[in-house]
Amino acid sequence: MTFKTPLSFPVFEGNEQRYSSKAIQSGHLATHGEFIGMFESALSRRLGTHEAVALNSGTSALHLALVLLGVGPGDEVICQSFTFCASANPIVYLGATPVFVDSERDTWNMSPELLEDAILDRINEGKKPKAIIAVHLFGMPAKMNQIMEISQRYDIPVIEDAAEAIGSTLDGKQCGTFGTIGIFSFNGNKIMTTGGGGALISSDTRLLQKARYLSAQAREDLPYYQHLEIGYNYRMNNMAAAIGLAQLELLDQFIERRRDVNKRYRELLGNMPGIFFLDEKDGVFSNHWLTTITIDPDLSHTNNDKLRILLLKKDIESRFLWKPLHLQPVFRNMPFFGGDVAQSLFQTGLCLPSSVNLSLDNQREIVGLMKVNLSNTIS
Numbered sequence: 168m169t170f171k172t173p174l175s176f177p178v179f180e181g182n183e184q185r186y187s188s189k190a191i192q193s194g195h196l197a198t199h200g201e202f203i204g205m206f207e208s209a210l211s212r213r214l215g216t217h218e219a220v221a222l223n224s225g226t227s228a229l230h231l232a233l234v235l236l237g238v239g240p241g242d243e244v245i246c247q248s249f250t251f252c253a254s255a256n257p258i259v260y261l262g263a264t265p266v267f268v269d270s271e272r273d274t275w276n277m278s279p280e281l282l283e284d285a286i287l288d289r290i291n292e293g294k295k296p297k298a299i300i301a302v303h304l305f306g307m308p309a310k311m312n313q314i315m316e317i318s319q320r321y322d323i324p325v326i327e328d329a330a331e332a333i334g335s336t337l338d339g340k341q342c343g344t345f346g347t348i349g350i351f352s353f354n355g356n357k358i359m360t361t362g363g364g365g366a367l368i369s370s371d372t373r374l375l376q377k378a379r380y381l382s383a384q385a386r387e388d389l390p391y392y393q394h395l396e397i398g399y400n401y402r403m404n405n406m407a408a409a410i411g412l413a414q415l416e417l418l419d420q421f422i423e424r425r426r427d428v429n430k431r432y433r434e435l436l437g438n439m440p441g442i443f444f445l446d447e448k449d450g451v452f453s454n455h456w457l458t459t460i461t462i463d464p465d466l467s468h469t470n471n472d473k474l475r476i477l478l479l480k481k482d483i484e485s486r487f488l489w490k491p492l493h494l495q496p497v498f499r500n501m502p503f504f505g506g507d508v509a510q511s512l513f514q515t516g517l518c519l520p521s522s523v524n525l526s527l528d529n530q531r532e533i534v535g536l537m538k539v540n541l542s543n544t545i546s
């Protein structure tokens with residue numbers, strides 16, 4: 168479906184055309200070609216510390232991360248409940264069980280206290296979790312200092328799902344670089360895109376080498392095809408990498424513009440009763456991939472679905488926040504630790520159009536429609 172004003176639409180304002188023409192001229196469109204290495208180097212320069220392996224999606228990056236940490240049938244992996252299904256699906260691909268943990272109010276991400284409760288409970292049951300998947304939802308950094316402390320206390324590695332949070336930082340440190348492994352997504356609706364794509368990052372070169380090997384069908388370095396392990400066709404292709412390199416050059420500008428969108432929503436909507444934004448706490452810098460609000464129905468006399476429908480009638484796309492995974496039918500029998508934080512965010516929240524090229528006029532229209540609804544329902 169296409170909207171006059173979509174939730175998040177990519178822009179190609181830099182070297183995308185030039186680099187992809189070069190890729191075509193080179194004849195290398197698949198997993199050989201100069202742009203893959205260039206994209207990986209540019210990405211690790213951007214992060215400052217870690218090296219990157221470019222892959223064909225964020226989901227495959229998560230799958231590989233779990234493989235690298237030795238997750239297999241019968242294992243348990245702790246995962247934030249308030250997230251997109253792709254954070255947890257790869258756990259199931261490997262025959263392991265996700266154990267879901269609720270969010271906390273400050274960041275909407277995994278509650279460190281509940282994480283520790285979950286770990287202690289599972290250890291008590293004789294099932295020490297194999298890994299922890301922490302997510303930086305909508306670009307907002309999770310409480311990584313506390314989460315890493317717990318990870319070290321119980322010696323359980325952390326995979327950071329930074330699919331939505333490239334360029335976000337906590338105390339000046341890039342999201343994705345706190346855990347043993349971090350992953351990004353460059354899907355079409357993310358803050359930068361390669362069409363479809365992802366990356367796995369780590370400071371552990373041995374893990375990265377293994378990731379690179381497994382992502383290219385686990386082919387041995389021999390003149391014929393020799394395989395000692397089961398691999399995957401997860402490598403990023405050269406065409407995607409060409410676009411990714413150009414998008415990466417624009418990332419800082421994209422972040423600045425998404426943050427401007429967020430700031431303008433706050434200014435335009437700021438004093439409406441019952442509308443709340445998620446604030447950046449001390450030391451936190453969000454890429455503000457999507458601007459999200461929660462709506463208190465008692466104070467605002469409206470709700471997220473009424474606003475969604477109202478905007479939809481004007482061909483403007485808005486969307487509910489992620490439905491917590493412990494409430495998804497497909498995960499209904501999985502263990503869950505927590506209360507109703509993620510659930511209430513889902514019930515009251517809304518993502519607003521947040522594209523880089525969202526115009527001020529567009530934004531005034533959106534807020535104008537919302538305000539009419541809010542004031543009508545009050546009187």
Ligand SMILES: *Cc1c(COP(=O)(O)O)cnc(C)c1O
Nearest residue numbers: 224225226251253254330352354
């Ligand atoms: C988009 C996303 C993914 C998956 O990335 P793909 O590139 O679409 O496979 C994983 N986790 C989160 C939180 C995401 O938003």
